[in-house]
Amino acid sequence: MAKLLTCAFCGKNEKQVARLLGGAQANICDDCVRSCVHILEQSPTKPSLGEDAVLESLAACDAAVDAARNVLQQRVEILRDRKISWDRIGKALGVSRQSAWERFS
Numbered sequence: 001m002a003k004l005l006t007c008a009f010c011g012k013n014e015k016q017v018a019r020l021l022g023g024a025q026a027n028i029c030d031d032c033v034r035s036c037v038h039i040l041e042q043s044p045t046k047p048s049l050g051e052d053a054v055l056e057s058l059a060a061c062d063a064a065v066d067a068a069r070n071v072l073q074q075r076v077e078i079l080r081d082r083k084i085s086w087d088r089i090g091k092a093l094g095v096s097r098q099s100a101w102e103r104f105s
């Protein structure tokens with residue numbers, strides 16, 4: 001039986017969560033992404049959020065960025081597999097064909 005993928009943050013496996021996003025180094029589940037978004041929405045300049053809380057949030061934020069970047073890369077690869085042009089991908093991202101190619105190819 002194949003080993004189940006797990007969220008690097010809460011430890012739940014892919015059958016226990018609604019979505020599990022794959023990052024370059026780790027996976028993260030939808031609940032943990034929501035927690036990260038919640039953390040990110042709190043401005044670190046707010047006096048109520050101490051430096052320890054901000055520091056503790058960094059690893060989760062970094063992993064969320066990694067996971068989102070990985071999803072974006074996978075979607076571009078799906079489009080390229082379907083022979084969608086770099087021009088169309090660039091337009092969808094609001095960048096030039098050249099920029100899209102340099103970033104994702």
Ligand SMILES: [Zn+2]
Nearest residue numbers: 007010029032
């Ligand atoms: Zn999780």
